[in-house]
Amino acid sequence: MPKNNISIKIGGEAGQGVESGGAGFARALVRGGLWVFGLQDYMSRIRGGHNFYHVRVSEEPIYSHVEDVHLLLAFNKDAVGYHLSEIVPGGGVIHDEAVKVDEAAFAEGDVRNFELPLVKLAEEVGGHRIMMNTAALGATAGLTQYNFERIEDVIENNFKRKGADVVGSNVKVAKAAYDMAGDRYGADFPWKLEAIPNQSKKMLINGNQAIGMGAIAAGCKFISTYPMTPASTITEYIAANARKFGIVQKETEDEIAAILFAIGAAHAGVRAMTASSGGGFCLMVEAYGLAAMTETPLVIAEVARGGPSTGLPTRTESSDLQFVLHASHGEFPRIVLTPGTVEQCFEAGYRAFNLADKYQTPVIILSDLFLSNQVRTVPADSFDFHKVSIDRGEMVSYEDLDKLTQPYERHALTQSGISPRAIPGHEKAVYITTGDEHSERGWITEESDIRNRQMEKRMRKETLCAEQDMRLPIIWGPETADISLVTFGSTIGAAEEAARMMTADGTPTNVLQFVDMHPFQEEPLTELINSLKTMVIVEMNFTAQLAQVIRQYTGRKPDVLLTKYDGRPYSPEEIVRKVREKVAVNV
């Protein structure tokens, strides 16, 4: 068995510590120089139900989970029931002796039973059953022979604010479980873990933290939001760092107010954003159009989940693409970024502010639930704050205004469509703007000539953005291939690995990922799309929304279409299976 190539699931009910246990173990692995991909699966409830955390480990960078499970850490009987069939032959289940399992089912699947007195160890060694999770963490490390000092390090980190005694007791419990699991079952479990020394610093980060970090890098000074899964963690991340970076973070009465507060702050001159999921963005769309009409720079993060309505509140879907592309009545420039990896979330987090300022219009970052809470190992260097440049677009400085002899025109007609912006507060730049159609001075008008010129001016910004800032889809893998998987959002992780699996199996496959979703440069995009041999569009929705976009702009229909709307992310294996079903592949 190769070392450091293992997939571990931790399952139990909400409130049992599934997430903290999984995150703790993942952190211990990252600090040991290993590459981790972590997936959280939880239900819309505070206690009970069934949650799991899936950690995949590798010595190479990874972008996805896989279906195979080698080790299950079961906090209750349900966890065994749900996941036993996923365990590969020779794999096993760690569980407390109080969780009774079906020996026959284990034998049938060639699954080992790693029963341990976890609660007893917690009580006897640590003095309290609450340390059962620590015992489980220790047992997992013991079974896989992972370096105990890494576990010790994470325990220290997690419990240090509770004092040395708590740290000491937890370390003792972990060590006792580590030794017991290793002694009793170590020889019976072939998948092992080992820290790689002298690795460069790596972070374990999820998509929403990355968006928040990107926003902070861009000098976002204002975030106003209303709580909604799965967008709330963007606010939580920024709120936790607001004091240090001088950011105003405001919880508002609803999503309508959330976007309006941000519009007000942006109009007054600060970089401002809001964030929500599809349902919250529904409430924002009237104001989204207002921001576009008043040419107010604004960043909106829309982290999609299963819809419609309340839909699948804790499950993933990418079914808001057509919605965000067309949200709000009337016509205005629409800039939509669709990151699919945590690195792309960081980039979108700062780039959106530059685009918003440059084009003086709202910019949407469309993410999704799976991207928001998947954690991945990334080298700390890959988030380079030194490379983040701030472009506030065409501004009229207060020095320029001092010299101004004509009245300032906020919506001046220009060839680029961009009207130099003055921050309110200078005596030469006293102006009004309005959601009504308006003149260059911002006064309400219904004149057809002015309407035409202002409409054309605003729409020129979209053309300019397509020409100057929007990039063609990213190609993962070989430049040319027999099969091209075309996707957007978090599906890139599974698609990237699926393409590698298919290429390794003899079918050269690559992935086209749309990251700059709108506006398009139609000609080069059409050329690229038409150059694909077999175009397989893979997306997380029912109506194939990306396929609609591609057909609208390039005329090409997919050769094969994979859609999915059960709220569970694609695995690489699932994509490979479905592509094989639908394409005659010579393997």
Place this chain on the structure above:
Amino acid sequence: MSELKLFNTTEKSTWCPGCGDFGILAGIKAALAALDLMPHQAMIVSGIGCGSKLPHYMTVNAYNSLHGRAVPIAQGIKLANHNLKVIIVTGDGDGYGIGANHLMQGMRRNADVTHIIENNQIYGLTKGQYSPTSDKGVVTSFSPEGSIEAALNPLALALAAGATFISRTFAGDVKHMSALIQEAVKHPGYSVVDTLQPCVTYNKVNTYDWYRERVYKVEEEAGYNPTDRDQAWTRAQEWGDRIPVGIIYQDTSRGTYESQVSALQKGPLVQQELNGRYPDYDALKEALV
């Protein structure tokens, strides 16, 4: 030194001759000049409706927004640049109907803004439908058999929501209005100015004369103490034969929302640097290692 003419403009209004909005416009301009504010030191945020066109007819920073949505925008502006005097101008449908929750939340937060609600008890720009403050029984195009809804009581609502400055004035008395708006703008916190205003086209009941016969100045009443909530509550119930105007309630003891925001202690947000915080950025990454 500010003066009234600085706030003038050449834009011609779309209001009907005799509209109460003319008085409100005059009152706001006079108040700002009297407060020695220059046009660039204030920002008027309005909604949608006849009265929300008001900032187009004067020279001042302004954001003419959406129906019902001026209040959150104004709070965002104030948080971004608290040096600006932020004044919200909306109608009664805008403020007490579609935007009522924003109003309520802004009042309880004690955001440091002044909200002038042009209350003509009718939807004018959409050509005469009953509003949240229309009296029960009013016949309009949307209530041909007479409205069967009770009117909302703005002063009582403001008291219940925790507003710290609750007042009423009358568009037919520009001098009173200007003096009251000055007090409202000076007040640290959410100041509500319910402004009784005739709609000469669609409200044939609540006319200038109707109001003149009924309004009285609460400050001229013996023993009236606007810091006393109980007295304020009693006055807030009055409507009909006698209608109180003036400062109904004021509480200066509560801090404004903005004064309690840690990020604003160093000065207006808009003046703060955007990036260059490299050791702090490293700490962000370190926290995830």
